[in-house]
Amino acid sequence: MAHNSTLGELLRSQGVSRRAFLKFCTTTASVMALPATLVPVMADALEQVRRPSVIWLSFQECTGCTEALTRSHAPTLENLIFNFISLDYHHALQAASGRAAEAAREEAMRENAGKYLLLVDGSIPTVKAYSTIAGISNLDMLMDSAPNAAAIIAVGTCAAYGGLPMAAPNPTSAVSVSDLIKDKPIINIPGCPPIPLAMTGVLAHYLTLGTLPALDALGRPLAFYGDTIHDRCYRRPFYDRGLFAKTFDDEGARKGWCLYKLGCKGPVAYNACANVKWNQGVSFPIQSGHGCIGCCEPGFWDNGGIYESIARGQFGTGPQMGVAGMVGAGVGAGAALLARSKKERAAAAHRAAE
Numbered sequence: 001m002a003h004n005s006t007l008g009e010l011l012r013s014q015g016v017s018r019r020a021f022l023k024f025c026t027t028t029a030s031v032m033a034l035p036a037t038l039v040p041v042m043a044d045a046l047e048q049v050r051r052p053s054v055i056w057l058s059f060q061e062c063t064g065c066t067e068a069l070t071r072s073h074a075p076t077l078e079n080l081i082f083n084f085i086s087l088d089y090h091h092a093l094q095a096a097s098g099r100a101a102e103a104a105r106e107e108a109m110r111e112n113a114g115k116y117l118l119l120v121d122g123s124i125p126t127v128k129a130y131s132t133i134a135g136i137s138n139l140d141m142l143m144d145s146a147p148n149a150a151a152i153i154a155v156g157t158c159a160a161y162g163g164l165p166m167a168a169p170n171p172t173s174a175v176s177v178s179d180l181i182k183d184k185p186i187i188n189i190p191g192c193p194p195i196p197l198a199m200t201g202v203l204a205h206y207l208t209l210g211t212l213p214a215l216d217a218l219g220r221p222l223a224f225y226g227d228t229i230h231d232r233c234y235r236r237p238f239y240d241r242g243l244f245a246k247t248f249d250d251e252g253a254r255k256g257w258c259l260y261k262l263g264c265k266g267p268v269a270y271n272a273c274a275n276v277k278w279n280q281g282v283s284f285p286i287q288s289g290h291g292c293i294g295c296c297e298p299g300f301w302d303n304g305g306i307y308e309s310i311a312r313g314q315f316g317t318g319p320q321m322g323v324a325g326m327v328g329a330g331v332g333a334g335a336a337l338l339a340r341s342k343k344e345r346a347a348a349a350h351r352a353a354e
Contacts, residue, residue: 007207008047010083021047024075028204031197032213032223042208049207051083053108053116055145056090059138060131060165060174061122064193065156066092072196073280080200084207088116091133102134109148117206118149123158123165124180125172142180151185151212152177155199157295160188160219167301178219185212188219190271192295197276198224218298220270229292230266232274235259248289263307264291271296 005013011021025042029035034042058066075084087093088108089101096104108116120142128137136144146152154177157163165174178186189198202221205213213221230236238244238258245252245259253259260267266274269292273284286292291307294300304310 006048006050007084010051014083025208028201028208031201032205032221033226038209045210046208049210051086052150052207053112054085054087054089054119054203055105055108055116055149056087056093056119056121057138057141057145058091059120059122059124059142059159060172061156061158063092065121065159065199066090068191068193068196069199071279072200075200075204080203085117085203088112098134102136105145109145113148115150116148117203118145118152119155120152120159120177121155123162123172123174123176125165125174127173130172139180142177146181146184149184151187151206152181153187153189153199153202154178154219155189156194157190157192157300160190161298163192164301166299186219187212187215187221189224190220190296192300194296195224195272195276195278198272216270220296224272224276225270225296227270227272228267229269229271229274229286232272233266233286234274235286253289259286259289259291261309262291263293263305263309265294265297265300265310266292268310269294269296 008021022039022043025039025046026036029039029042056066069080072080089105091101094101094104122138124138124142125131126139128139131138133141154160158165158174159177162170162174162176162179165172166176178188187202189202191198198221201223202213205211205221205223213223216222216225218225230239233239235256235258238256239260243252243257244261245257246261247253248262258264264286266286273292274286277284277287293306294303297303
């Protein structure tokens with residue numbers, strides 16, 4: 001269970017210097033696109049806050065989101081668990097199992113009613129027989145855990161939008177968290193899996209400021225999902241010049257030309273892959289030679305083939321998108337999508353300020 005000590009007390013007891021602490025706050029502010037003037041405010045707030053209880057529920061998922069979390073480097077997984085949050089329930093990471101594990105979840109809910117953060121990864125099958133934990137259906141466990149949560153974070157595309165389990169013909173009648181929970185603040189952190197820093201960044205924002213970050217129209221934190229991958233992609237200059245690879249081993253591919261015609265969904269995929277990258281900033285799929293598959297968008301699995309270009313395919317036209325995806329090819333598509341990106345960011349910022 002969560003300790004009574006403040007984070008400042010815990011950090012000092014472990015020999016963390018004030019300098020290192022301020023460096024963490026500066027990094028957090030930068031990642032979340034917050035002004036530098038907030039760094040001392042964050043530091044003061046973080047020193048006084050007590051570790052929140054976190055309950056992590058895993059439903060119809062592949063464990064990829066947990067794998068991504070274990071590769072977080074800002075903060076590292078061990079610092080996140082032992083210093084910044086009290087991870088009171090997680091199938092893969094907790095020591096307890098069986099009845100003891102469920103007792104830990106129930107105790108965390110009881111002792112931290114109205115204060116704990118509920119993290120969910122995986123879609124929820126509404127046909128209860130398909131997935132159970134300790135004899136409890138995923139649906140029942142979510143509906144039991146959600147009422148007393150302070151907020152819910154839907155981790156990964158499956159929890160945020162239904163993901164692969166919801167793909168046609170959706171045999172388990174899978175749904176997303178927001179399809180079921182209507183009376184709680186929900187933050188969607190989509191991706192298959194999501195960038196680790198997006199998960200830890202949202203948690204750090206909540207801890208330091210006591211509020212949820214600004215979100216876009218799909219409930220995603222603007223700090224990570226405010227721009228398309230296309231907006232920040234290092235291959236963008238080739239796109240603007242009309243230079244496209246036509247196969248994965250032609251001259252254009254060897255020269256690093258744009259992968260748009262090979263199915264890259266970067267122009268309609270909102271995520272920070274191109275600037276935050278993966279594995280501590282080493283690379284991301286496009287840099288490794290493969291186009292973006294748009295895994296951070298609703299209905300991505302049913303929105304056309306992975307190697308089918310946006311102009312020819314159906315990406316962005318699925319029933320959950322709510323926006324037009326058939327925008328044409330070439331530079332005209334880029335201009336239209338960039339305008340939409342700016343318009344959505346402005347609208348989301350206006351809503352956040354209200």
